Amino acid sequence: MFDKFKEWYTNRHDYAKDWKKRKGGKVLGYFCTYVPEELLVAADILPVRILGSHEAQDVTEPHIFGMFCPFCRDCLAQGLKGRYDYINGIMISQSCLHIRQTYNSWVKHIPQEFSYYLYMPHGVQTPHAYPFLHGELEVFKNALEKWIGHPISDKDIDRGIEIVNKNRQLMKQVYEFRKQEEPPLTGLEAMYMVVSSQMVDKEEHNRALEEVLKELPNRKLNRNTGTRLMILGSEDDDTEFVEMLESLDSTLVVDDHCTGTRYFWNEVEPQEDRLAAIAARYIDRPPCPSKDWPERKRFPHILQLAKDYNVQGALVIQQKFCDPHELDMPALRKMLEENGIPTYFLEFDVTVPIGQFKTRVEAFLETFALPDLF
Amino acid sequence: MAEIKYQTKPLDIWNEGKALRQQYYENYAKAHEKGGIRWAGGAWAYSAVPAGLGDDVWSLTGEPYGASVAFDKKFAARCHEAIEAKGFARDLCAYLRNYLGSIVLDEYVFGGKFPKPDFQWTTHICCSHAKWYQIASELEGGTPLFCIDVSTGLYQDFDERRREYVVNQLLDGINWLEKITGRDYDDEKLIQAVYNECEATSLWAEICAMNKTIPAPLDEKTMYSLYVFGTIMKHRPEAVAFYRKLRDEVQVRVDNKIAAVGNEQRRVITDTQPPWGFLEVFRYLESYGVVSVGSLYTFSLIGAWEVKDDGTWGPKTTPQEQGIDITTRRQALEILADWTHARPEWQHFYSAQKKSDMMLRIVREWQVDGVLLHYNRGCEGLSLNIAENRLAFKEAGVPVLPFEGNMGDEREFDLERTKKAVDSFLELLGVK
Numbered sequence: 145m146f147d148k149f150k151e152w153y154t155n156r157h158d159y160a161k162d163w164k165k166r167k168g169g170k171v172l173g174y175f176c177t178y179v180p181e182e183l184l185v186a187a188d189i190l191p192v193r194i195l196g197s198h199e200a201q202d203v204t205e206p207h208i209f210g211m212f213c214p215f216c217r218d219c220l221a222q223g224l225k226g227r228y229d230y231i232n233g234i235m236i237s238q239s240c241l242h243i244r245q246t247y248n249s250w251v252k253h254i255p256q257e258f259s260y261y262l263y264m265p266h267g268v269q270t271p272h273a274y275p276f277l278h279g280e281l282e283v284f285k286n287a288l289e290k291w292i293g294h295p296i297s298d299k300d301i302d303r304g305i306e307i308v309n310k311n312r313q314l315m316k317q318v319y320e321f322r323k324q325e326e327p328p329l330t331g332l333e334a335m336y337m338v339v340s341s342q343m344v345d346k347e348e349h350n351r352a353l354e355e356v357l358k359e360l361p362n363r364k365l366n367r368n369t370g371t372r373l374m375i376l377g378s379e380d381d382d383t384e385f386v387e388m389l390e391s392l393d394s395t396l397v398v399d400d401h402c403t404g405t406r407y408f409w410n411e412v413e414p415q416e417d418r419l420a421a422i423a424a425r426y427i428d429r430p431p432c433p434s435k436d437w438p439e440r441k442r443f444p445h446i447l448q449l450a451k452d453y454n455v456q457g458a459l460v461i462q463q464k465f466c467d468p469h470e471l472d473m474p475a476l477r478k479m480l481e482e483n484g485i486p487t488y489f490l491e492f493d494v495t496v497p498i499g500q501f502k503t504r505v506e507a508f509l510e511t512f513a514l515p516d517l518f
Numbered sequence: 519m520a521e522i523k524y525q526t527k528p529l530d531i532w533n534e535g536k537a538l539r540q541q542y543y544e545n546y547a548k549a550h551e552k553g554g555i556r557w558a559g560g561a562w563a564y565s566a567v568p569a570g571l572g573d574d575v576w577s578l579t580g581e582p583y584g585a586s587v588a589f590d591k592k593f594a595a596r597c598h599e600a601i602e603a604k605g606f607a608r609d610l611c612a613y614l615r616n617y618l619g620s621i622v623l624d625e626y627v628f629g630g631k632f633p634k635p636d637f638q639w640t641t642h643i644c645c646s647h648a649k650w651y652q653i654a655s656e657l658e659g660g661t662p663l664f665c666i667d668v669s670t671g672l673y674q675d676f677d678e679r680r681r682e683y684v685v686n687q688l689l690d691g692i693n694w695l696e697k698i699t700g701r702d703y704d705d706e707k708l709i710q711a712v713y714n715e716c717e718a719t720s721l722w723a724e725i726c727a728m729n730k731t732i733p734a735p736l737d738e739k740t741m742y743s744l745y746v747f748g749t750i751m752k753h754r755p756e757a758v759a760f761y762r763k764l765r766d767e768v769q770v771r772v773d774n775k776i777a778a779v780g781n782e783q784r785r786v787i788t789d790t791q792p793p794w795g796f797l798e799v800f801r802y803l804e805s806y807g808v809v810s811v812g813s814l815y816t817f818s819l820i821g822a823w824e825v826k827d828d829g830t831w832g833p834k835t836t837p838q839e840q841g842i843d844i845t846t847r848r849q850a851l852e853i854l855a856d857w858t859h860a861r862p863e864w865q866h867f868y869s870a871q872k873k874s875d876m877m878l879r880i881v882r883e884w885q886v887d888g889v890l891l892h893y894n895r896g897c898e899g900l901s902l903n904i905a906e907n908r909l910a911f912k913e914a915g916v917p918v919l920p921f922e923g924n925m926g927d928e929r930e931f932d933l934e935r936t937k938k939a940v941d942s943f944l945e946l947l948g949v950k
Binding site: 208209212249261265272273275433437473 | 604606610611650663679898
């Protein structure tokens with residue numbers, strides 16, 4: 145049922161190349177999920193999130209100092225190795241410093257016909273962020289129009305909003321099933337579903353989601369749910385890790401990742417001024433820690449997720465050197481633990497030592513079984 | 519040892535600078551004894567704005583404080599251990615760890631207990647800035663916090679709409695300051711602070727520009743002790759007065775060929791904060807006649823620059839030099855925002871190429887023979903894109919030595935290894 149998503153994720157480059165042939169459109173590689181995909185869909189552009197390949201590499205050393213996160217280096221490696229040679233443009237929506245370097249090096253060393261740095265505000269808690277981002281979206285829309293050679297109408301934007309919103313609604317409906325005592329999908333399947341949404345045509349993704357939603361009510365997994373876990377932290381599409389984790393009598397039932405709920409949790413609320421509506425969606429979305437100040441608005445959201453999905457424990461993971469998450473983690477773990485949710489911390493690199501992690505995660509999971517022993 | 523070619527002498531103003539710095543940290547610590555106000559925040563905070571609360575408002579800026587801690591290696595190590603024991607990663611900003619460690623230990627590096635601020639007031643351009651004071655606030659039991667987002671992009675794109683975003687936050691900030699302190703805000707004091715900040719930061723650029731001269735009247739190790747006033751009190755009259763005197767003294771040194779390093783034969787620049795506990799590296803270079811004449815960091819962390827009519831970099835023309843009469847709160851904030859966002863050291867947050875271009879300009883105009891790039895594990899903000907900057911130097915044919923270290927955590931700096939790398943570089947420069 146979820147094979148299609150896995151196939152898209154695994155063969156992302158083949159998919160995009162084929163999409164170009166079929167649709168004759170442009171493909172835009174992007175960094176960070178603060179990129180307003182609604183406008184790209186409105187312009188008939190395929191947005192493809194640049195992700196790493198989880199392979200050891202040696203091509204980024206001259207470009208990015210080794211103290212920056214492995215994810216940003218892995219992403220650049222894909223570009224330097226020519227794996228995204230089909231994209232027509234590249235953009236970033238302002239987020240952490242780490243991924244910014246990937247964008248800068250990409251622009252310099254992998255020439256594109258279009259490149260764009262969107263000044264997404266960090267101060268998402270100030271009311272002035274709304275008009276500011278609205279203005280930035282106007283500038284971005286103008287740049288896009290210049291690139292594609294024709295205007296993007298309100299009707300186009302309405303279509304873009306509708307398609308992307310539908311994608312969010314459908315994925316949220318799928319997530320609802322994860323609340324069940326015996327969820328009919330695994331965390332790995334959910335991960336394939338969300339991550340593939342970041343790299344395929346949203347309308348095709350929506351059709352696949354609708355098929356899944358037809359069958360999901362009657363689906364039974366031939367496995368024990370085991371300990372209900374949530375996973376929190378930096379960018380994570382480490383499917384190998386999730387597969388190992390769910391082989392240990394546990395199930396990931398929810399997450400707070402930009403490859404998970406943070407990507408799709410809220411929708412664009414329609415307004416007459418379309419760009420204002422899109423701006424509000426990105427300002428109000430569950431924040432990346434780099435934008436979560438002065439108040440900690442992430443935390444109540446995460447706690448609510450934990451309650452809604454009946455979470456027993458939380459895996460707090462981070463890409464090595466990911467400062468925004470490192471700065472949140474001590475307080476985040478404290479908050480969860482004070483609310484009766486044990487946490488376990490793991491640091492991810494480009495490749496993950498599955499054997500070591502298995503031993504550590506097993507030890508964490510055993511703590512949930514202890515009360516039964518006595 | 520290279521031959522002595524130029525006369526040299528210590529700066530006459532040196533002790534005055536030391537006293538001024540010490541007095542400032544004391545004023546902050548003792549502010550409450552005189553009914554004054556203390557605030558803490560980044561060195562890049564809009565410090566002129568809280569000045570509208572009165573003349574008895576003193577700040578503790580985190581980065582210079584973190585550097586002062588770093589200079590005391592034993593205390594820095596204790597700070598790191600204290601904050602790491604709270605669960606914070608050791609690869610976080612070293613200044614942040616020094617600062618937060620001081621809070622946890624409840625020790626002020628200048629003696630006594632850590633003087634808790636009345637409020638936190640900062641800007642956010644690097645991932646750590648607002649988060650730093652968010653955590654400080656929590657560790658202190660909930661100190662009020664106000665953060666201003668300044669991530670509005672390159673200065674070339676800083677149009678009226680983007681400036682309004684910053685100014686509106688500052689206006690909100692003034693209302694917030696009145697609310698949390700219970701004081702009335704004085705726009706005249708704000709306006710004077712804006713004039714002061716523009717003059718002080720322009721004067722620092724003027725002083726740095728004098729180092730284009732051969733021999734250089736200042737060496738970078740000395741400049742570290744001088745630029746600090748721009749990081750702790752850039753809006754205050756004392757900073758203006760000090761930089762005026764310093765500018766006059768450096769002019770005398772230029773006129774009389776008084777060198778910072780008497781045996782100057784090669785000129786280099788560096789990049790990012792140095793490993794503060796190991797500044798002897800600079801003296802090692804000087805023993806071979808190599809003087810570091812500055813860096814983009816030293817020049818423009820605070821210095822305000824502009825391109826002059828002849829195409830070279832010089833001090834930015836102040837509003838007062840332009841005959842601008844600031845009369846309202848909004849006008850003061852608009853001028854301050856525009857002045858602040860023109861800061862060269864902010865441009866690299868958006869573009870590696872911009873930084874490379876600025877550094878190559880310095881190489882040309884300051885007649886530089888080589889570049890030492892500190893791959894600084896302690897500061898991701900200023901180490902941003904540093905590897906691309908190295909490639910730009912290579913492409914331009916400028917000798918470049920990257921060395922890895924940490925501005926504030928001695929566990930990540932290997933002095934002997936660095937000296938060996940420097941030896942090779944000295945050979946490349948033909949002085950060893």
